[in-house]
Amino acid sequence: MAVTIKDIARKAEVSRGTVDRVLHNRKGVNAEVAERVNSIAKEMGFSPNRAGKVLAARKQPIRFGCLLPSIGNPFFNDLIAGIHLGEKELADYGVSIDVLQVKSFDKNIHLEAIKRLKDNRYQGLCITSIDVPEVKEAIDDIVISGLPVITVNTDITSTGRLCYVGPDYTHGGRTAAGLLSMMNNEEKLFILIVTGSFHIKGHNERIKGFTEGLEAHKMNFEVVCLLESMDDDEQAFTLTSECLKQNPQINCVFIAAAGVKGACEAIMHLHMQDHLKVMSFDDIPSTKALVKQGIISFTLCQEPRQQGYIAIQKLFSHLMSEGKTPMEDTITKTIIKIPENIED
Amino acid sequence: MAVTIKDIARKAEVSRGTVDRVLHNRKGVNAEVAERVNSIAKEMGFSPNRAGKVLAARKQPIRFGCLLPSIGNPFFNDLIAGIHLGEKELADYGVSIDVLQVKSFDKNIHLEAIKRLKDNRYQGLCITSIDVPEVKEAIDDIVISGLPVITVNTDITSTGRLCYVGPDYTHGGRTAAGLLSMMNNEEKLFILIVTGSFHIKGHNERIKGFTEGLEAHKMNFEVVCLLESMDDDEQAFTLTSECLKQNPQINCVFIAAAGVKGACEAIMHLHMQDHLKVMSFDDIPSTKALVKQGIISFTLCQEPRQQGYIAIQKLFSHLMSEGKTPMEDTITKTIIKIPENIED
DNA sequence: ATGAAAGCGCTAACAG
DNA sequence: CTGTTAGCGCTTTCAT
Numbered sequence: 001m002a003v004t005i006k007d008i009a010r011k012a013e014v015s016r017g018t019v020d021r022v023l024h025n026r027k028g029v030n031a032e033v034a035e036r037v038n039s040i041a042k043e044m045g046f047s048p049n050r051a052g053k054v055l056a057a058r059k060q061p062i063r064f065g066c067l068l069p070s071i072g073n074p075f076f077n078d079l080i081a082g083i084h085l086g087e088k089e090l091a092d093y094g095v096s097i098d099v100l101q102v103k104s105f106d107k108n109i110h111l112e113a114i115k116r117l118k119d120n121r122y123q124g125l126c127i128t129s130i131d132v133p134e135v136k137e138a139i140d141d142i143v144i145s146g147l148p149v150i151t152v153n154t155d156i157t158s159t160g161r162l163c164y165v166g167p168d169y170t171h172g173g174r175t176a177a178g179l180l181s182m183m184n185n186e187e188k189l190f191i192l193i194v195t196g197s198f199h200i201k202g203h204n205e206r207i208k209g210f211t212e213g214l215e216a217h218k219m220n221f222e223v224v225c226l227l228e229s230m231d232d233d234e235q236a237f238t239l240t241s242e243c244l245k246q247n248p249q250i251n252c253v254f255i256a257a258a259g260v261k262g263a264c265e266a267i268m269h270l271h272m273q274d275h276l277k278v279m280s281f282d283d284i285p286s287t288k289a290l291v292k293q294g295i296i297s298f299t300l301c302q303e304p305r306q307q308g309y310i311a312i313q314k315l316f317s318h319l320m321s322e323g324k325t326p327m328e329d330t331i332t333k334t335i336i337k338i339p340e341n342i343e344d
Numbered sequence: 345m346a347v348t349i350k351d352i353a354r355k356a357e358v359s360r361g362t363v364d365r366v367l368h369n370r371k372g373v374n375a376e377v378a379e380r381v382n383s384i385a386k387e388m389g390f391s392p393n394r395a396g397k398v399l400a401a402r403k404q405p406i407r408f409g410c411l412l413p414s415i416g417n418p419f420f421n422d423l424i425a426g427i428h429l430g431e432k433e434l435a436d437y438g439v440s441i442d443v444l445q446v447k448s449f450d451k452n453i454h455l456e457a458i459k460r461l462k463d464n465r466y467q468g469l470c471i472t473s474i475d476v477p478e479v480k481e482a483i484d485d486i487v488i489s490g491l492p493v494i495t496v497n498t499d500i501t502s503t504g505r506l507c508y509v510g511p512d513y514t515h516g517g518r519t520a521a522g523l524l525s526m527m528n529n530e531e532k533l534f535i536l537i538v539t540g541s542f543h544i545k546g547h548n549e550r551i552k553g554f555t556e557g558l559e560a561h562k563m564n565f566e567v568v569c570l571l572e573s574m575d576d577d578e579q580a581f582t583l584t585s586e587c588l589k590q591n592p593q594i595n596c597v598f599i600a601a602a603g604v605k606g607a608c609e610a611i612m613h614l615h616m617q618d619h620l621k622v623m624s625f626d627d628i629p630s631t632k633a634l635v636k637q638g639i640i641s642f643t644l645c646q647e648p649r650q651q652g653y654i655a656i657q658k659l660f661s662h663l664m665s666e667g668k669t670p671m672e673d674t675i676t677k678t679i680i681k682i683p684e685n686i687e688d
Numbered sequence: 689a690t691g692a693a694a695g696c697g698c699t700a701a702c703a704g
Numbered sequence: 705c706t707g708t709t710a711g712c713g714c715t716t717t718c719a720t
Contacts, residue, residue, distance in 0.1 A: 001405075002435070004713055015691045020715065028689060050436040051398040052713030055696045058395075059716085061345075091346070092394040171685070178684035182641060185529040213684065297526060333688035336680040340522035340557065341515070344677035348697055359707045364699060372705055396697030399712045403700085 003044045004052075011044070012037045023048075024322065050320055054093040061094035064315055065122040066152075067113050067129060071103035073231070073258065074284040075304065076128075079153065082308025083126070090316055097312065098122075105130050105200070114138045118147070124315035126308075127161075128153045131201060148318050150327075152311045153304075154202055162318060163327040165311045167302030167334070169205035175334045176206075176254065176279050176300055177213025183277065183297065189214070189221035190249045194240060196231040196257025206256040206281065224250050229259030236262030244270055255280040260287045264295050283337055291342050299342075303332035347388045355388070356381045367392075368666065394664050398437040405438035408659055409466040410496075411457050411473060415447040417575070417602065418628040419648065420472075423497065426652025427470070434660055441656065442466075449474050449544070458482045462491070468659035470652075471505075472497045475545060492662050494671075496655045497648075498546055506662060507671040509655045511646030511678070513549035519678045520550075520598065520623050520644055521557025527621065527641065533558070533565035534593045538584060540575040540601025550600040550625065568594055573603035580606030588614055599624040604631045608639050627681055635686050643686075647676035 005023070009016045014033060021029050022037040023046075066083060070076030080099060087097045100117060102109050110129045115138070117125055125142065127149055129135050136159050143149055143160035155164040180189075193210075195203045207226075214221050225243045229236035236259030244250060244266060253276055255263050260280045267273050273295050280287055280299045290296045310330050318327060337344075349367070353360045358377060365373050366381040367390075410427060414420030424443060431441045444461060446453050454473045459482070461469055469486065471493055473479050480503050487493055487504035499508040524533075537554075539547045551570075558565050569587045573580035580603030588594060588610060597620055599607050604624045611617050617639050624631055624643045634640045654674050662671060681688075 006713075016714080017692075017716085018690060021690085030689060033689085049713050051395040051402075053715080054395040055393075055399055055712090056714040056716080058696050175682070175684040178682050182682065183526050333679075334685045335677075336682070336685070338519070338522050338526065338680070340519040341678045341680070350697075360698080361700090361708075362706060365706085368699090374705060377706085393697050397699080400698040400700080402712045
């Protein structure tokens with residue numbers, strides 16, 4: 001049977017209340033007593049019982065807040081589903097979650113949203129934002145005020161955030177290169193890269209991983225064009241169409257971000273799908289359909305649902321352990337999807 | 345705030361004890377009262393609070409038993425790790441787990457092990473066994489006695505088991521065919537299939553999925569040999585060596601079960617690795633190494649860790665909800681692993 | 689500064 | 705047949 005607060009109290013010859021005070025570093029305990037209780041607790045290997053904590057805490061339910069740039073971006077649907085799964089599983093423990101959705105990556109919108117979350121007195125935050133100095137400052141501000149913050153999907157580096165939960169973008173790019181190298185029969189690759197934005201680190205890392213991977217495999221390749229779709233399908237359609245027309249030698253399209261549907265429509269419009277190997281990321285419904293149709297050879301996913309779910313679980317764990325256990329980053333897997341396993 | 349037993353008691357004008365009795369279908373309650381309480385509970389949307397249940401149940405800790413044919417089969421290491429992860433997460437709720445490991449698939453050994461589990465008064469069982477009549481009977485026997493049973497990794501069909509947690513073997517084979525079709529440049533495939541046992545359904549389903557998948561892709565192929573390794577590396581080595589020597593036209597090896605290392609050693613011995621596409625299942629350490637070396641083109645994994653973890657979580661959920669929520673099967677994903685993402 | 693007691697939701701034991 | 709009570713581990717409040 002696990003050791004409880006009562007056991008410690010008995011051994012230390014104090015009351016349960018005192019033990020509780022010591023364990024939470026609350027003021028008003030004699031230093032010697034505190035020392036004694038602490039060492040006994042450690043010695044006995046005490047770890048608080050979740051069920052007990054949760055039950056006692058029911059009077060003040062736990063609330064988490066999330067910030068996601070998810071408006072107009074179906075990728076986040078699965079991530080949000082993961083968040084809600086976590087909420088459901090923790091409902092018995094009094095946890096409820098608010099998701100604040102914003103549109104795109106405008107710095108001021110994000111700063112304002114973060115401020116709103118801060119003012120809303122949550123017990124924990126879960127944030128996908130942009131890695132710029134102002135946001136970093138805002139995050140650190142929150143962390144200093146004692147509120148735990150987990151970054152999701154996109155890290156915000158060098159801040160006091162608890163941990164990061166999300167993909168390794170470079171790894172995704174490298175995996176695409178690895179698969180492509182297995183599929184290619186020594187003919188030279190003329191590659192069109194369609195990225196989302198030159199200013200988003202994850203997109204750049206995917207491209208870097210991809211080209212580095214091709215080099216590592218000693219592939220004979222040339223990047224013919226590098227287009228910026230601004231994660232917009234129309235933009236992707238227009239730019240891809242033009243590029244393909246002007247560069248008929250292209251035999252491979254690497255879509256590093258959103259705009260998958262637009263780029264693929266351009267390809268289909270020009271009836272080039274049979275002569276092109278197309279790779280993409282994520283599996284939003286339109287991408288799924290394109291994989292099933294065989295337009296896209298494969299798409300790489302990075303467990304969006306798990307990202308949301310794990311982030312919530314970690315916030316809760318952190319609260320339960322009062323931050324005494326260090327939090328490690330969780331890097332989600334790179335999942336290869338082809339027509340056969342896209343529905344998994 | 346969620347509705348509690350107390351709320352129901354007040355509304356039904358009975359005591360909490362009575363409500364508890366009704367909710368657990370215990371004898372000794374006036375039929376009319378029971379009816380009233382039940383309808384009020386339903387109406388108010390009552391669902392028992394886990395934390396409360398768990399705390400109250402601490403006097404009689406929960407014990408689960410598992411049966412795995414894991415001795416000498418490293419595949420099960422990850423599955424066991426998943427079981428222990430579940431145990432760790434539920435430790436606060438008084439859950440502990442015994443894993444009974446047996447060697448191979450001998451019917452009598454399994455029957456005896458199942459008997460031992462039954463006699464051991466667990467609150468739930470998690471079983472990987474063989475789908476034969478005697479085992480079915482033994483399982484049904486246990487289920488009838490009121491003990492929930494979940495089948496893991498290999499289903500035991502048409503029994504009263506709660507649900508199955510594990511892969512879809514056919515799907516795995518079909519995915520292998522899909523990937524192979526993407527990698528192949530129209531030359532005819534001469535295929536050697538190395539299976540584990542002709543009597544294990546999962547192995548047969550993988551082969552069926554594979555050949556059906558190749559047909560669906562209109563691949564030009566011929567199965568030259570079909571070998572039975574008995575999941576043994578030495579056996580696999582010997583048979584594969586002979587077959588490859590006698591059939592030099594073979595350019596593709598499909599390893600449907602264990603024996604991966606043996607088969608690959610035969611290939612390397614004959615220096616044929618550069619002329620063969622090799623596919624396998626699972627990612628035990630030796631298989632991982634072979635993928636990284638490039639001997640195996642890809643290996644397909646079916647989330648062994650998740651299988652163990654989910655099975656335990658489901659058993660616990662079932663206990664917590666007193667079996668009032670129906671349990672659905674969980675089919676694990678088919679994960680494609682190539683050198684770049686094998687460590688994920 | 690510390691102890692005592694109540695209560696979170698649920699179940700089990702006892703009392704009628 | 706049903707109500708009452710105690711207690712699981714923990715936190716909080718009140719009393720000392």
